[in-house]
Amino acid sequence: MLSLSLSCALPGFTLAVEARCPYPVTAIFGPSGAGKTTLLNIVAGLRRPDLGEIHLGGEVLFSSVKKVDLPPEKRRIGYVFQDELLFPHLTAEDNLRYGYALLPPAQQRFAFERIAELLELGPLLARRPGQLSGGERQRVALGRALLASPRLLLMDEPLSSLDQGLKSRIIPYLRHIRSELGIPILYVSHSVAEILELTGQVVFLDRGEMVAQGDFFHLAHHPRVLPLVEEHGFENVLPVEVLGNEAERGFTLVRHGAHQFKVPLCDRPAGSRIFIGIRADDIILCRTRPEGLSVRNYIEGRVAEISRVGGKCLVYVEVGKRLAVKLTAEAIAELGLEVGQTVSCLIKTHSIRIGPEVE
Numbered sequence: 001m002l003s004l005s006l007s008c009a010l011p012g013f014t015l016a017v018e019a020r021c022p023y024p025v026t027a028i029f030g031p032s033g034a035g036k037t038t039l040l041n042i043v044a045g046l047r048r049p050d051l052g053e054i055h056l057g058g059e060v061l062f063s064s065v066k067k068v069d070l071p072p073e074k075r076r077i078g079y080v081f082q083d084e085l086l087f088p089h090l091t092a093e094d095n096l097r098y099g100y101a102l103l104p105p106a107q108q109r110f111a112f113e114r115i116a117e118l119l120e121l122g123p124l125l126a127r128r129p130g131q132l133s134g135g136e137r138q139r140v141a142l143g144r145a146l147l148a149s150p151r152l153l154l155m156d157e158p159l160s161s162l163d164q165g166l167k168s169r170i171i172p173y174l175r176h177i178r179s180e181l182g183i184p185i186l187y188v189s190h191s192v193a194e195i196l197e198l199t200g201q202v203v204f205l206d207r208g209e210m211v212a213q214g215d216f217f218h219l220a221h222h223p224r225v226l227p228l229v230e231e232h233g234f235e236n237v238l239p240v241e242v243l244g245n246e247a248e249r250g251f252t253l254v255r256h257g258a259h260q261f262k263v264p265l266c267d268r269p270a271g272s273r274i275f276i277g278i279r280a281d282d283i284i285l286c287r288t289r290p291e292g293l294s295v296r297n298y299i300e301g302r303v304a305e306i307s308r309v310g311g312k313c314l315v316y317v318e319v320g321k322r323l324a325v326k327l328t329a330e331a332i333a334e335l336g337l338e339v340g341q342t343v344s345c346l347i348k349t350h351s352i353r354i355g356p357e358v359e
Contacts, residue, residue, distance in 0.1 A: 002026075002152060002184065006052030006062075008042060010035060015042075015049075015208040024178045025185045027195040030205035031231060036188045039205070040154045043186065044079050045072035057151055076107075078150030078183075082157045084141035086129040092140045093125035100147040109149040110181065118180065119143050119173055135166040139173060146181065153177070153185045159194060168356040171197050192216075192229060193277045196237040197355060204228060217322060221307035221314055230312060234280040236323050239358045242268045251296065251349050257320030262296040263352045275355030280326040282351040285315060285343050287335055297347040299323075303339050306332065317345055 002021040007014055015035040019026075028036045041047040043054060045061065048069060054062040056077075061070050086095045100112065116122055119139045129137055138158055145153060155174075159167045175198065177183060189195050195202060196216060204211040204225050211224040219225050220234070240254035240261065251262040254276065261276065268274055289298055301319035313332055315325045323345060327337075337343070 001055075001057065002043070002186065003055040004039075004043070004052070006042060006049040006054065008035075008038065008047070008049040010038060010208060013208040015039065017203070017205075017210045019203050019210060019213050021184065021186065021201075021203075023184070023199060023201045025187055025199035025201065027199055027202045028186065028188045028205060029190075029192075029195060029202050030211075030228060032190075033207070034205040035208040036205055037156055040079070040156050040186065040188060043152070044077050044154055045070060045075050076149065076151045078145035078148055078153045080138075080141050080145050080153065080155045080158045082160055084129070084137045086137060086140060086144075088129050090128070091125065092121065092127055092129070092132065092136075095129070095140055096121070096125075096143045096147055098144060100144075103149060107149050108147075110146060112147060115143050115146050118176055133166070134162050135170055138162065138170060142173065142177070146177065146183070150183060153183050155185060155187045157188050157190065160190065164353070167194065168354070171356040174198060190232050192232060193235045193237050193353070193355065196235075197275050217324075220324065221305070221316075226307070226312060226314065230326075234314070234324055234326065235353070236278045236280065236283075237355065238276050238278070238321060239273060240276050242266075242270055242272045242274060244270045259299050259319055261299070261347070261352065262349045264350055264354060266354045268357070273358035275358060277353035277355055278323065278347060279351065280314065280324045282347065283323060283325040284346040285317070285325055285327065285331075285335065285337070286346060287341070287343060289344050290346075293346070294348075295346045296349045297345070297352075299345040299347065301343060301345060303337055303341045303343055306337060306339060317343060319345065 004017050004019045007016045030036055042049050051064045060068045061075055124136055200216050202216045203213045212219045212222050238256045240256045243253040243255055245252045250265055252266050254261050254263055263276055299319050301317040304318040305316040307314045313327050313329050315327055316322045
């Protein structure tokens with residue numbers, strides 16, 4: 001388990017974090033300039049905090065009181081950056097083996113072949129980085145970090161430069177790392193959807209201050225958290241089962257619990273499980289089911305909570321899992337919405353994002 005208690009003066013503010021990270025993946029979320037990358041650099045040993053302690057698996061990595069400051073190479077922490085930082089003159093295989101060959105055999109936790117198979121790197125091994133796509137380069141960077149046999153993996157917005165299609169293909173590899181290799185991950189991202197497809201456990205930072213830590217949906221309506229989340233778009237993420245594809249009618253039918261959704265036509269076979277994303281702004285609430293609309297999805301649920309932070313309001317509707325719906329205070333008043341009421345969620349088919357497969 002990673003345990004942090006530290007402070008570090010930065011231009012304009014002080015980074016101060018008190019956190020325990022016992023989960024397979026802990027996400028770090030906050031606006032640009034909040035101190036997220038600095039926090040990763042401190043954990044990696046690339047930057048020294050002013051005060052505090054860092055513990056990993058019972059070992060002290062840093063202590064200002066005990067005068068302990070392990071250098072990066074002795075911390076055994078992997079780091080995957082936003083830019084892959086691969087050696088352009090080396091093949092993918094040589095990049096992967098860089099560092100791996102320097103480890104004593106006793107510290108090589110994973111065989112080269114296992115990591116290459118896990119990340120599906122076999123066809124790429126003879127190519128140089130310039131011959132790889134962005135997603136392929138990121139998988140090579142992941143493999144290189146894993147082959148260093150880290151006790152902890154730090155990931156600093158590793159998917160931010162990829163389009164949505166590539167992100168959806170990379171995230172399942174991250175979940176394999178989480179579940180199959182047993183390496184805890186500290187994951188920085190601006191994307192709520194990206195985080196929720198990996199973990200629900202989040203540390204929220206704002207100008208160096210740790211605003212909150214815990215389950216995303218329990219904290220999303222916190223007065224300090226909601227504005228941070230809204231800045232990057234509040235997206236509900238649901239795991240669903242594909243029931244079938246209606247190619248001629250232009251949609252795929254999926255199911256979440258007792259509810260069925262029509263989503264954009266995709267090539268996933270019936271029985272497969274995928275994530276879908278629905279932005280809080282893209283859901284319309286009504287007290288009675290309307291007629292004569294082009295909206296294809298009418299999902300009935302119960303108002304579980306109404307959160308007001310300044311002029312921003314989120315209504316949480318229980319549909320087997322809570323859906324966050326963004327409304328104005330005027331709309332809530334005119335609809336007479338109250339906790340416990342039954343409402344219908346109206347969602348246009350093509351406003352739903354198709355995400356990666358569920359494990």
